[in-house]
Amino acid sequence: DGGITQSPKYLFRKEGQNVTLSCEQNLNHDAMYWYRQDPGQGLRLIYYSQIVNDFQKGDIAEGYSVSREKKESFPLTVTSAQKNPTAFYLCASSMFRTRANYGYTFGSGTRLTVV
Amino acid sequence: GQQLNQSPQSMFIQEGEDVSMNCTSSSIFNTWLWYKQDPGEGPVLLIALYKAGELTSNGRLTAQFGITRKDSFLNISASIPSDVGIYFCAGQYNTDKLIFGTGTRLQVFP
Numbered sequence: 001d002g003g004i005t006q007s008p009k010y011l012f013r014k015e016g017q018n019v020t021l022s023c024e025q026n027l028n029h030d031a032m033y034w035y036r037q038d039p040g041q042g043l044r045l046i047y048y049s050q051i052v053n054d055f056q057k058g059d060i061a062e063g064y065s066v067s068r069e070k071k072e073s074f075p076l077t078v079t080s081a082q083k084n085p086t087a088f089y090l091c092a093s094s095m096f097r098t099r100a101n102y103g104y105t106f107g108s109g110t111r112l113t114v115v
Numbered sequence: 116g117q118q119l120n121q122s123p124q125s126m127f128i129q130e131g132e133d134v135s136m137n138c139t140s141s142s143i144f145n146t147w148l149w150y151k152q153d154p155g156e157g158p159v160l161l162i163a164l165y166k167a168g169e170l171t172s173n174g175r176l177t178a179q180f181g182i183t184r185k186d187s188f189l190n191i192s193a194s195i196p197s198d199v200g201i202y203f204c205a206g207q208y209n210t211d212k213l214i215f216g217t218g219t220r221l222q223v224f225p
Contacts, residue, residue: 006157033212042118042217043158043203059116090157094213103148103205104213106157 002027006091006107012115013078013085021076021110023091032074033104035090036060043090049074078112086114121204121216129224134191136219138204144214146207147180147187152218153200161202162189194223 004025013019023032034046045058049068063082068074074093078085088111092104121138128134138147146165150158162173164180164187171178175192187204204216 040220043215045116045212048212088155092157103146103150103160103163103207106150106159108157109155111155 004091004093004105004107006089006110008110009108011110011112013112015114016080018077018079019085019112021078021089021091021112023074023076023107024072025074025093025105026072027093027105028071029093029095029105030071031094032068033092033094034058034064034066034074034076035092037088037090037109046076046089085112087112117214119204119206119214119216121219123219124217125220125222127222127224128194130194130196132194134194134198134221135188136190136202137186137188138206138216139186140206140214141185142208143184144206144208145184147178148205148207148213149176149178149187149189150203150205151200152203158201158203191221194221196223196225199223 007022031050033048035043044060046064047066049055055066055068065077088109090109091107094104119138119140148163149161151161152158162178167184168182169180177190179188201218201220203218205213207213
């Protein structure tokens, strides 16, 4: 079955360390997105990519980095420059060039905790 | 970044009651979507709307695309405990990025 997979489900990081969250999709979607969700809050866009080898900053990109070397993969690195990284991270994907907008397909999320 | 105004922010209801929530925007969209997020999971698409005035159902859920194209509504009839979660609206204009609402947290008591 096609889908979008995030790993790991839970991640613990020591202060000052970088950590990379994985996101893989086999839906043949062009675009991929990373969101951050804090308790009781909505979704805030970190980075997005509409095509391989290209990506754009979202609303809260500071302290994060991404790469898009393959269509299927869009890893997110949380760097030590991110002052408050503890949050729930969601990856999503979508078809970009279509008149029928079916929205985004989300992964099941990664909960990152800084210890 | 822009977020849509979604209300109410939270709801505490008894099993069997009907639920209504809405979402408003300052700009027009040509697609409205409603998602549900279970605790600790990613949002899942419930209903997609593509035409102003459109009314679409999915089981006990009914959603409407507002005539002005600046709002949308979601109704849940005869709520059950598994309806618990956060409901997000999202609007899209052509192939622009989705704009999400702030979410409505629903709690259902037996």
